Amino acid sequence: MESQKQVLERLRGAFRSGVTRPVQFRLTQLKAMMSLFEDNEKLILEAMHKDLAKPKFEAVLSEIELVVNDICCTISNLQTWMQDSYVGTNLATKLDDCFVRREPLGVVLIIGAWNYPLQLIMSPLIGAIAAGNCAILKPSEISQATEKLLAELIPKYLSQKCYAVICGGAEETKTLLENRFDHIFYTGSQSVARCILQAAAVHLTPVTLELGGKCPCLIYGRLDMKAAAKRLVWAKFFNAGQSCVAPDYVLCTAETREMLLPFIKEALESFYGSEPQQSPDMGRIVTDRHWNRLVEMLKKSEGKVVIGGESVKEAKYIAPTVVVDVTESDALMQEEIFGPILPILTIKSLDEGINFMNEREKPLALYAFSDESQVIATVLERTSSGGFCSNDGIAHMTLPGLPFGGVGASGMGNYHGRWSFETFSHKRGCMLRGWGLERVNVLRYPPYTESNLSWLRWATTAKTKGWASCSLM
Amino acid sequence: MSREQLAVQQARKAFLTGGSKPLEYRIKQLKNLNRFITERATDITNALRKDLYKSENATQMFEIIGLEGEINLAVSNLTEWAAPRPVNKTLLTISDEVFIQPEPLGVVLIIGAWNYPIAVTLQPLVGAIAAGNAAVVKPSEVSSHTAKVMELLSLYLDPEMYQVVTGGVPETQELLKQRFDHIFYTGNSTVGKLVMEAAARHLTPVTLELGGKSPCYIDKNCDIRIACRRITWGKYINCGQTCIAPDYILCESSIQDKVINEIQKCIQEFYTKDPKTFADYGRIINQRHFKRIMALLEGSTVVIGGDSDESECYIAPTVLRDVASGSKVMQEEIFGPILPIITVNGLNEAIQFINEREKPLALYVFSSSSKVIKRMISETSSGALLANDCLVHFTISDLPFGGVGNSGTGRYHGKYSFDQLSHLRSCLIKKLNMEGVNQMRYPPHTTEKLRWARVFLLKQVNLARWRQIAQVAMLAALAAFVMKRFLR
Numbered sequence: 018m019e020s021q022k023q024v025l026e027r028l029r030g031a032f033r034s035g036v037t038r039p040v041q042f043r044l045t046q047l048k049a050m051m052s053l054f055e056d057n058e059k060l061i062l063e064a065m066h067k068d069l070a071k072p073k074f075e076a077v078l079s080e081i082e083l084v085v086n087d088i089c090c091t092i093s094n095l096q097t098w099m100q101d102s103y104v105g106t107n108l109a110t111k112l113d114d115c116f117v118r119r120e121p122l123g124v125v126l127i128i129g130a131w132n133y134p135l136q137l138i139m140s141p142l143i144g145a146i147a148a149g150n151c152a153i154l155k156p157s158e159i160s161q162a163t164e165k166l167l168a169e170l171i172p173k174y175l176s177q178k179c180y181a182v183i184c185g186g187a188e189e190t191k192t193l194l195e196n197r198f199d200h201i202f203y204t205g206s207q208s209v210a211r212c213i214l215q216a217a218a219v220h221l222t223p224v225t226l227e228l229g230g231k232c233p234c235l236i237y238g239r240l241d242m243k244a245a246a247k248r249l250v251w252a253k254f255f256n257a258g259q260s261c262v263a264p265d266y267v268l269c270t271a272e273t274r275e276m277l278l279p280f281i282k283e284a285l286e287s288f289y290g291s292e293p294q295q296s297p298d299m300g301r302i303v304t305d306r307h308w309n310r311l312v313e314m315l316k317k318s319e320g321k322v323v324i325g326g327e328s329v330k331e332a333k334y335i336a337p338t339v340v341v342d343v344t345e346s347d348a349l350m351q352e353e354i355f356g357p358i359l360p361i362l363t364i365k366s367l368d369e370g371i372n373f374m375n376e377r378e379k380p381l382a383l384y385a386f387s388d389e390s391q392v393i394a395t396v397l398e399r400t401s402s403g404g405f406c407s408n409d410g411i412a413h414m415t416l417p418g419l420p421f422g423g424v425g426a427s428g429m430g431n432y433h434g435r436w437s438f439e440t441f442s443h444k445r446g447c448m449l450r451g452w453g454l455e456r457v458n459v460l461r462y463p464p465y466t467e468s469n470l471s472w473l474r475w476a477t478t479a480k481t482k483g484w485a486s487c488s489l490m
Numbered sequence: 491m492s493r494e495q496l497a498v499q500q501a502r503k504a505f506l507t508g509g510s511k512p513l514e515y516r517i518k519q520l521k522n523l524n525r526f527i528t529e530r531a532t533d534i535t536n537a538l539r540k541d542l543y544k545s546e547n548a549t550q551m552f553e554i555i556g557l558e559g560e561i562n563l564a565v566s567n568l569t570e571w572a573a574p575r576p577v578n579k580t581l582l583t584i585s586d587e588v589f590i591q592p593e594p595l596g597v598v599l600i601i602g603a604w605n606y607p608i609a610v611t612l613q614p615l616v617g618a619i620a621a622g623n624a625a626v627v628k629p630s631e632v633s634s635h636t637a638k639v640m641e642l643l644s645l646y647l648d649p650e651m652y653q654v655v656t657g658g659v660p661e662t663q664e665l666l667k668q669r670f671d672h673i674f675y676t677g678n679s680t681v682g683k684l685v686m687e688a689a690a691r692h693l694t695p696v697t698l699e700l701g702g703k704s705p706c707y708i709d710k711n712c713d714i715r716i717a718c719r720r721i722t723w724g725k726y727i728n729c730g731q732t733c734i735a736p737d738y739i740l741c742e743s744s745i746q747d748k749v750i751n752e753i754q755k756c757i758q759e760f761y762t763k764d765p766k767t768f769a770d771y772g773r774i775i776n777q778r779h780f781k782r783i784m785a786l787l788e789g790s791t792v793v794i795g796g797d798s799d800e801s802e803c804y805i806a807p808t809v810l811r812d813v814a815s816g817s818k819v820m821q822e823e824i825f826g827p828i829l830p831i832i833t834v835n836g837l838n839e840a841i842q843f844i845n846e847r848e849k850p851l852a853l854y855v856f857s858s859s860s861k862v863i864k865r866m867i868s869e870t871s872s873g874a875l876l877a878n879d880c881l882v883h884f885t886i887s888d889l890p891f892g893g894v895g896n897s898g899t900g901r902y903h904g905k906y907s908f909d910q911l912s913h914l915r916s917c918l919i920k921k922l923n924m925e926g927v928n929q930m931r932y933p934p935h936t937t938e939k940l941r942w943a944r945v946f947l948l949k950q951v952n953l954a955r956w957r958q959i960a961q962v963a964m965l966a967a968l969a970a971f972v973m974k975r976f977l978r
Binding site for chain 2 (some may be wrong): 072074115215241363399407412441
């Protein structure tokens with residue numbers, strides 16, 4: 018069995034040989050990735066079920082379709098994305114070619130998480146491959162069935178020279194991080210992220226951190242309660258609340274809460290029936306340890322459980338639960354919940370809600386529900402977050418045109434669609450000058466004179482708006 | 491509370507008032523920055539003369555023009571840069587608003603360098619202001635006179651929102667203990683690692699503009715005279731103390747003598763026979779660096795220059811020939827007026843030599859053959875690449891300026907500065923109507939629903955493509971009509 022260092026050496030050698038650069042190679046690998054999904058849907062769904070009791074629908078949509086969609090988008094657009102983008106020049110450099118070239122970085126490390134174990138490894142991998150890099154994948158050891166599946170399928174479908182899977186726990190990951198990579202992509206918690214950043218600093222390695230936090234959901238003003246409740250419930254209890262962009266807690270007035278609760282109950286019944294534990298569409302908590310954490314949190318809470326609250330240890334089941342009269346010092350408000358428990362905090366005004374959110378770390382997603390567009394605009398204007406979605410949850414992260422990532426404590430960098438390609442590329446500024454017009458260059462050579470200076474100033478003044486400039490989108 | 495803690499606290503307080511959000515405020519501050527440069531021109535010029543022996547014209551050329559250009563660009567384009575950026579939608583979100591909203595990050599720390607103290611400290615500040623942030627500016631203490639002048643910024647910019655903190659290593663360390671929303675550092679890799687490590691504690695993103703040894707390959711097929719003019723110019727500006735100066739030359743031994751002759755001619759033309767007495771030739775920043783650079787000469791053959799005067803921190807424009815890759819001068823970034831020439835057997839060996847080393851901030855290739863240039867581009871990597879000249883890519887604000895690998899992370903200039911110091915927030919604005927469409931995603935899940943969801947939920951719609959197809963179809967119909975009607 019190869020050691021970590023040997024794997025890294027091998028991949029570095031492959032990268033140096035230039036094999037990952039031609040667009041044909043990248044497209045072949047991406048198509049192979051597509052086949053991996055098409056050929057193994059059954060095995061994938063089984064692994065999802067073992068790890069998280071993920072309902073088939075959720076697994077298909079969030080682990081297969083989302084990724085396959087991204088692969089398709091990447092395959093269709095890769096050649097365009099890879100093209101050099103030409104930029105405007107000033108008068109002194111008019112006859113020159115100036116362009117930005119996207120280049121691969123080298124060997125990248127992708128560390129996955131357990132809640133969407135396939136998506137969170139494969140989605141970044143699309144970008145790494147598309148950008149021409151080699152990659153080492155480190156799936157989460159917590160979602161064991163998926164880890165095993167990845168270790169088996171990746172070498173079967175993708176080039177073994179260029180992509181490898183390394184399995185292991187905290188110790189193995191720590192050792193892996195001692196090596197030098199050209200980019201590290203990590204999805205997970207803030208505490209581990211700090212260690213990763215520190216390890217990256219040793220080698221000046223750039224990182225992308227997809228973290229989490231408590232995603233607030235402000236419900237305010239005039240609104241269609243029934244529709245809002247359905248969307249809120251769907252987003253919250255998808256994957257049993259174990260989504261980094263799940264609405265963590267709700268802020269609303271007491272009035273709104275009274276009107277909302279019956280609709281939440283109704284939505285839950287219509288989704289999962291009167292016995293959610295019996296519904297094949299209700300997920301489970303990933304491990305006993307995580308289950309314990311959630312049950313403890315609920316026990317310590319001083320709020321009132323108005324819906325759900327039941328839990329079954331052997332099944333790692335927690336019922337969809339709603340808790341009201343929760344204050345900011347409550348046990349449910351001290352850390353990201355990451356489970357099917359929804360606290361509702363009451364506010365008296367929109368300002369209070371906005372201030373509450375702003376006093377806390379910037380979340381990965383921020384949600385606002387209202388039929389009043391002024392309310393939505395105010396929340397958007399006065400808060401910050403990785404992403405923002407009004408009148409729905411999670412949906413914004415399914416659009417490959419939108420960069421998916423955090424800010425502040427919720428992360429740095431972003432991906433999805435073209436953003437993945439850009440994340441794993443180096444944007445190299447290139448300027449090809451001609452040999453002519455050396456006479457013009459005389460203006461810049463010593464001895465420096467006033468008159469030369471004013472000519473130079475004129476010739477290099479920034480051009481007016483309207484010239485083509487290279488922007489990301 | 492330390493002075494540094496207070497500065498950060500004040501900046502954060504100012505930021506939280508929301509004062510820097512309105513575009514009018516940002517534009518006003520940028521215009522005030524412009525005023526600082528014009529009204530304090532004499533102070534700035536004097537300071538740079540004292541710090542680096544920069545002549546007035548050199549100051550204008552290499553510190554001021556670029557900065558003014560960046561300010562003007564930001565002022566003219568701010569409305570566009572700060573506006574919501576629309577994005578492609580999916581079938582299901584076709585009636586929703588989908589866009590990216592640039593937002594300020596918060597409080598940005600800018601740590602400047604000493605070699606172009608005005609340019610590399612204030613150009614990032616332009617980006618910070620434009621993006622709506624507050625900032626704490628820490629000019630390099632090594633260029634001490636210029637640092638003193640930068641304290642005058644508080645007379646021009648909002649002093650609460652933009653704080654200038656001067657000091658040395660202990661003050662910088664104290665600053666780095668505080669929490670920022672972005673740290674922008676220009677300097678060397680060693681300190682760069684420390685900055686990144688400090689940032690890690692607070693999960694703060696960083697931009698590191700570092701350095702390295704920027705190679706310069708001269709192909710035997712090129713106009714060697716012109717190449718040497720441009721290289722000489724690029725190398726000895728600011729006495730070689732430029733992060734993108736051509737550090738060393740790679741060329742075939744058959745042209746080495748010609749290269750040396752041409753460079754010698756240029757040095758005389760640009761800096762006269764006695765550069766020491768010439769106003770437009772600079773000095774080494776301090777004795778420590780002087781000693782460091784002189785020590786690099788050990789073991790190599792000086793073929794031009796080599797003389798020095800420690801009392802003035804003067805080192806003549808120097809060229810070394812037949813330098814060995816293991817020699818002292820090849821072990822670190824020179825950052826001084828010493829130009830080693832290493833001979834290689836052609837392009838293959840040059841590329842190999844470059845790739846065996848850390849990715850540099852800039853890579854220069856001089857050749858009349860586009861094949862050679864293409865190969866250099868595709869077989870190496872670097873922050874930037876410039877063919878047939880030195881340094882000038884720095885002036886193109888549409889080119890991203892930054893390193894890769896050891897030469898840095900992140901990029902700036904022009905709109906890149908704005909984007910680098912902003913958060914690009916994804917926004918999806920939906921309404922609560924059309925709830926019927928959502929039915930397919932809600933449990934209980936059925937095979938039927940799944941089938942619909944697979945088709946509709948995630949497929950991206952390329953509106954532009956549809957429009958194109960529609961246009962082509964219309965044109966085809968029109969053509970058919972015309973042909974039928976008129977070409978009987």
